[in-house]
Amino acid sequence: MSIIVKNISKSYGQVKALDDISLEVRPGELFGLIGPDGAGKTTLFRILTTLLLPNEGTASVNGFDIVKDYKSIRNNVGYMPGRFSLYQDLTVEENLRFFATIFGTTIKENYDLIRDIYVQIEPFKNRRAGRLSGGMKQKLALSCALIHKPKVLFLDEPTTGVDPVSRKEFWEMLKRLQKQNITIFVSTPYMDEAELCDKIALITDGKILQINTPEAIKASFPKKIYKVRSSETFKLIQDLGTYNKTHSAYPFGEYIHFTSTQSDFQPSELIDYLKANKHNQIEVLETNATIEDTFMELSK
Amino acid sequence: MNIIRYIIQKEFRQIFRNKAMLPIIFMMPLIQLIILSNAATFEIKNIKFGYIDNDKTPYSRELVEKFNASTYFNVLSDYPSAKMAKSAMLNGDVDVILEIPQYFDRNLVREKKTDLSVTINAIDGAAAGVENVYVTQIIQQFNKNVQVDLMLYDTVNDRPQTIETIPLFWYNETLNYKTFMVPGILVLLVTMITLFLSGMNVVREKEIGTLEQINVTPIKKFQFIIGKLFPFLVLGLVLLTVGLIIAKLLFNVPIIGSIFLMYGYTVVYILVILGIGLFISNYTDTQQQAMFIAWFFMVIFILMSGLFTPIESMPQWAQLLTEFNPIKYFVQVMRMVMLKGAGFTDILPQLAKTLLYAVAMNGLAVMSYKKFT
Numbered sequence: 272m273s274i275i276v277k278n279i280s281k282s283y284g285q286v287k288a289l290d291d292i293s294l295e296v297r298p299g300e301l302f303g304l305i306g307p308d309g310a311g312k313t314t315l316f317r318i319l320t321t322l323l324l325p326n327e328g329t330a331s332v333n334g335f336d337i338v339k340d341y342k343s344i345r346n347n348v349g350y351m352p353g354r355f356s357l358y359q360d361l362t363v364e365e366n367l368r369f370f371a372t373i374f375g376t377t378i379k380e381n382y383d384l385i386r387d388i389y390v391q392i393e394p395f396k397n398r399r400a401g402r403l404s405g406g407m408k409q410k411l412a413l414s415c416a417l418i419h420k421p422k423v424l425f426l427d428e429p430t431t432g433v434d435p436v437s438r439k440e441f442w443e444m445l446k447r448l449q450k451q452n453i454t455i456f457v458s459t460p461y462m463d464e465a466e467l468c469d470k471i472a473l474i475t476d477g478k479i480l481q482i483n484t485p486e487a488i489k490a491s492f493p494k495k496i497y498k499v500r501s502s503e504t505f506k507l508i509q510d511l512g513t514y515n516k517t518h519s520a521y522p523f524g525e526y527i528h529f530t531s532t533q534s535d536f537q538p539s540e541l542i543d544y545l546k547a548n549k550h551n552q553i554e555v556l557e558t559n560a561t562i563e564d565t566f567m568e569l570s571k
Numbered sequence: 572m573n574i575i576r577y578i579i580q581k582e583f584r585q586i587f588r589n590k591a592m593l594p595i596i597f598m599m600p601l602i603q604l605i606i607l608s609n610a611a612t613f614e615i616k617n618i619k620f621g622y623i624d625n626d627k628t629p630y631s632r633e634l635v636e637k638f639n640a641s642t643y644f645n646v647l648s649d650y651p652s653a654k655m656a657k658s659a660m661l662n663g664d665v666d667v668i669l670e671i672p673q674y675f676d677r678n679l680v681r682e683k684k685t686d687l688s689v690t691i692n693a694i695d696g697a698a699a700g701v702e703n704v705y706v707t708q709i710i711q712q713f714n715k716n717v718q719v720d721l722m723l724y725d726t727v728n729d730r731p732q733t734i735e736t737i738p739l740f741w742y743n744e745t746l747n748y749k750t751f752m753v754p755g756i757l758v759l760l761v762t763m764i765t766l767f768l769s770g771m772n773v774v775r776e777k778e779i780g781t782l783e784q785i786n787v788t789p790i791k792k793f794q795f796i797i798g799k800l801f802p803f804l805v806l807g808l809v810l811l812t813v814g815l816i817i818a819k820l821l822f823n824v825p826i827i828g829s830i831f832l833m834y835g836y837t838v839v840y841i842l843v844i845l846g847i848g849l850f851i852s853n854y855t856d857t858q859q860q861a862m863f864i865a866w867f868f869m870v871i872f873i874l875m876s877g878l879f880t881p882i883e884s885m886p887q888w889a890q891l892l893t894e895f896n897p898i899k900y901f902v903q904v905m906r907m908v909m910l911k912g913a914g915f916t917d918i919l920p921q922l923a924k925t926l927l928y929a930v931a932m933n934g935l936a937v938m939s940y941k942k943f944t
Contacts, residue, residue, distance in 0.1 A: 320787045342789060350787045356780030360588050361581065372577040373790045399588075415784075 272331075273298045273423055273454040274319065279328035281314055288314040290477040292328070296456060296470075301449050303468030304458040305562070311477040312458040313353060316427045319456070320350045333422050333454075346374075349416035353428040355408050359401030363392055363411055366400050367418060374419035384451060385414045388444055406437035413444070417453075424448065426457040430464065442467050462563040473566050480569040485562055492560030492568065494518065497538060498526035501550040510548045516540065521567055528564055529555075574790060578798025582772075586802060596768070596806065597813070600760035604814055608753045608822055615701045620644040621665035623656050628676035630717070637713050638669070643705045656690075666692045667702055679717060742910045753824045754905040755878040757814040762898055763869060765807040765841050769848030770865040771858045772799060773940075778857055796937060800845045807841040808834065828908030832915060836904050839925050843897045846932030853939040872898040900925050 274296035281289040288311045296302040304312050317323035319332055321341035329336065335343040357366045367389075371378050382389075392410050395403065400411060409429060416424060426445075430438045442464065445455055457468070465471045466485045473480040473488070481488060499520075501507045507527055511520035518530040529541070538555040545553050587593065620638055624631050639646045647665055650656035656668045670688040672678075678685040689706050693699035776782040785795065811834070818824040847868065855861040874880070875889065876898040882890055893899050900921040907913035915922075 322783060322786055345787055345789045348787065350784070352780060352783055354780045356784045358581070358585065358781055359779070360585050365581070365584070369577065369581055370784075370788070373574050373785070373788050375574070375789070 272296065273300065274302070274330070274332050274456060276315070276319070276330045277328055279315070279318060279325045279330055281311075281318060281323065281325050287477050289318075289325070292474075292477070292479055294472050294479065294482055296454060298454055299449060299452050301445060301455045301457070301467075301469045303465050303471040304456070304474055305460075305462065305465045305471050305566070306458075306474035307460055309476075310474045312474060313427055314477075315474075316350070316352075316425055316456075316458065320348060320425055321345060346419075347421055348423045348425060349419070349421035350425045351412050351416040351427065351429055353431060355412060357400050357408075357412055357415060360399055362397050362399055363403070364396040366411060367414055370415040371418045376419050378418065381418055381420045384420055384448075385417050387447060388417075389414050405433055406440075409433055409437070409441065413441075417448070421453065423454045423456065426455065428458055428460065430459060430461065438464070462561065462566065465562045471562070473562075473569060475566075475570045480566070488562055488565050489560050492565050494530040494534075494568075495536070496558050496560050496564055497529045497531075497541070497555050498523070498558045499529045499541065499545075500526050500552070500554040501545060502552045503550060506548075507545070507550060510545065510550070514541070514544055519567065519571070521564075523561075523563070526558075528558070530568075574794050575798045575801075578795065579801050582799060582802040586806070596764060597810070600764055600810055601813060601817065604753070604756055604760055604817055605821065607756050608749055615698055615705075616643055618644050618702055618705070619664065619666045620646050620669070621648050621650055621656055621659060621667070622646070622669040622671065623650045623653055624671045625673045626671050626675040630676040630679060631671045633716075634671065634710075634713050635669075637709050641705070641709055660690065660692055663692075666698075667706060669706070749822045750824050750910065751906075752878075753818045753822050754909050755876075755902050757811065757818060758876075758898060758901045758905055759873060759878070760814060761807050761810050761837070761841070762844055762872070762901070764810055765803050765844045766848050766865050766869060767862065768806070769800060769803045769845045770851045770861045772803070773849060773852035774855050774858050774861045777852075792937060792940060796849065796940065800849065803845055803848075804838065804841050807844075808837060811837055824909065826909050827912035829914070832913075832918070833905065833908050836901075836908075836918060836922055836925070839922065839929055840897060840901050840904075842929040843925060843932055846929060846936045847897075849936035850932060850939060853936065853941075872896050875899070876902050878902050894924075895928075897925060897928055 272295050274294070276292055276294045279289055279292045280287070292311075292315065294302075304315065306312055314323065318325050319330060319337060321337055321344050324338065329338075331337065332344050333347050335341075335347070337344060358369070361369065367378055371381075388410050392403070392407050392414070395407065400408065403411065413426075413429070416426075430441055433441065438461075445457065446467075449455060459465065468485060470482065470484055471488065472482040481491070483491070499507065499511070504522070504525075504527070508520065508522065511517050511527060511529060514520075516531045516533055516536060518532045520527050520529045522528075531541075538557070541555050542553055586596070622635055622638070624635065635646065635649075638644045644667070648659075650659065650668070653670060656665065656670070659665045660668060668690040670690070672686060672688070675685050675687075687710065689703075691699045691702050691706075773782070776785065815826065815830075815833075819826060848865070851861050851864050851868075855864060875882075875885070875893050875896050877893070878898075882893050882899065885893070904913075904918045904921050907918060911917075
């Protein structure tokens, strides 16, 4: 196993950031930690990258214990914190060389690994990191985290605040890195990115809700989901909230995802109810569960 | 070794790239040195002096003339009454009032003694003290002249015995305040720049998040700390050099002692300051906090350094506290070496204490710097 987390708990004073977390990540896996802000994702990252000591539990990265062998871990992992944390007043190349040097290597030695990513920012190698665009900063940060050829890569919300095109590109890069036998542990608040992982853990309020492949997680959704739309979305949410057969109703893009308390529910019942409540252009269609639906259901 | 070298290189790059900080680091201290050394003097000149002459005789006029002749006093006005003089002092028009009583002349000649009233504005206590000394000096001088005058009428036997003291000011014969102040102010500037910069440097990395990135690397504590602090040691020495050149060329301050000794001591001293700076940054989270704490220590260190007020006149507990003031030792050593030409053995007590301090502070700083929490 590349990462093993066993019953890890961490509190900040009264606040329990992580509550009895356990998970395993196989070598070469792209593992996603999915959860909203404040779920405890960053705390788990900081524990696994030896920046923070847990209150309870044990964990190992690449076979090294996070407390006893922290020095070996630091040689073998790459970490990209959620906040851009490179030297803004150093140039792209200087940043990269700096991190290569303190890991006791050179850019040349591991250039193969970062080539795909670095070629995109190489034209700007003499520009100061502070003056790069968001997408380029992120590519530089990833290059710096990879320059010492880590066995495990930790990416804490790498795509937060990045435009959709760069996000897509970024995930393609991760897929390519995975082929180089690097284990990737990534966190994100975006449910659509979860589908791109091999395995995901849903986390909220410091607790893990479920760990499985995205497909299995979607398939585990216990109810039929209908996407509902009418001309007045706001009124629709309110009316669905008061409807006696509603189990859940969440806005999802331009639709409302609706589940019923009854297993033998027929869409026509809902259409009649909405008509009675003076809705126009009513649309009720069965749809497949997404990870977000599962997440909302589990965290209910 | 390679790693330390690269960190040092990186720090220097960052210092020289910071277009706002560079002039602050080099220009401000020099401007301060030039301005402060010219301005910070304990001499008081142009004292606003007023008098009330109730006697109006040759002797009373001679006394006033003495004050007029002194460069310290600006004789402003002759007040017709004590009441008017008092209100003038209240308005701040006059700082010293001399009141010559009626029958001043007559009493002096007949009874060989008389009283004078001197009123000094003591809002600024230090200035009032100095003014008092000047006034007393002039009156004593006048007294001597009068005695000689009166002696003519007197019998020789009555002649009073007087012992005259002629002070000699060693190492600064003319009591030149610049000679005295420049080494001290130079010390303050070197201290301020190195303390503030080192105190804020590590915190800055904390603030922008780079420290976290550094902490997950296999870099060793000592590599990081040496790499961080070495540039400021160099900066401090450069500042000292520029300061010494200005002291010599602009203020003509004598540099009698060994330059090497001065630099050797300064290296040890800067290590103390860097240790304090690093210690501060380990216990703070923002540059603002670090700055305030650094200022707190700086103000205490400066005011208790013996630069502005002599340590000997402080209360016992305060004197004890100054033992922990690195600036005190640096001021002493700089003055001893520059003005007196003190050698290695002369500054050994200060050097030993500073060295001990450096070891203690840097030990604490390294211990308190943790790569994880």
